[in-house]
């Protein structure tokens with residue numbers, strides 16, 4: 001009997017508390033994204049909608065919603081926060097935006113792991129609004145994180161002069177392109193320059209020099225403006241006639257690409273004999289030095 005009494009008293013006070021303590025209740029009613037798969041560092045548009053579901057209490061002021069990247073579907077404030085938005089005061093039983101979904105563009109972390117991951121929102125993440133229910137404020141949706149797939153090309157290769165003797169220098173003007181429209185390279189990579197007896201350049205040709213190219217965004221060139229320029233020396237052993245200099249982007253295969261078979265470019269160069277006989281050049285020098293010694 002005593003127990004029933006206290007139970008009834010308890011119910012009475014809970015009922016009183018609910019009546020006296022009217023409060024808003026914020027929810028995220030919509031959380032969708034386009035595209036549904038994206039590479040690390042890529043952009044995703046979130047379509048969201050926020051509701052104050054309480055029939056009688058407004059929020060009394062603006063509040064914030066935060067958007068997160070998470071490796072699981074439960075979004076908490078320890079997940080990776082990507083953006084925040086301030087939402088204006090919401091009247092009882094009203095939505096933001098009032099008539100359709102809102103949109104916000106998020107950038108996936110560069111470190112996002114390939115596979116099924118989650119983007120989510122927490123309304124009033126910093127708890128500025130006291131609500132009748134604080135445990136229904138988050139919502140998440142799955143996204144497939146896909147691997148980066150840049151495509152490197154050598155878009156320009158010009159040699160000056162177009163003929164040279166063995167052991168002398170030529171200037172190569174070059175330009176490197178990441179031709180993929182959505183994937184950055186994610187890191188720097190190496191480009192090598194070669195001498196070859198034929199127009200097909202491979203890593204077994206004679207490597208002349210290498211350069212490091214910084215990370216390239218989607219559809220980005222290196223250099224960003226104009227051509228790069230590098231000086232190389234024709235091997236002393238180069239054979240007279242039509243030979244080739246070439247470039248291989250990512251020659252040491254550090255970047256996984258959509259197409260690994262379009263990374264080379266070559267340009268012909270004519271290897272010419274030394275203009276004058278060594279005797280003509282060196283004989284006076286030898287004579288001169290001999291005379292000085294006397």
Ligand SMILES: [Ca+2]
Nearest residue numbers: 025026131133
């Ligand atoms: Ca709530």
Ligand SMILES: [Ca+2]
Nearest residue numbers: 124127129131
């Ligand atoms: Ca709250």
Ligand SMILES: [Ca+2]
Nearest residue numbers: 151152257259
């Ligand atoms: Ca390529």
Ligand SMILES: [Ca+2]
Nearest residue numbers: 250253255257
């Ligand atoms: Ca590659």
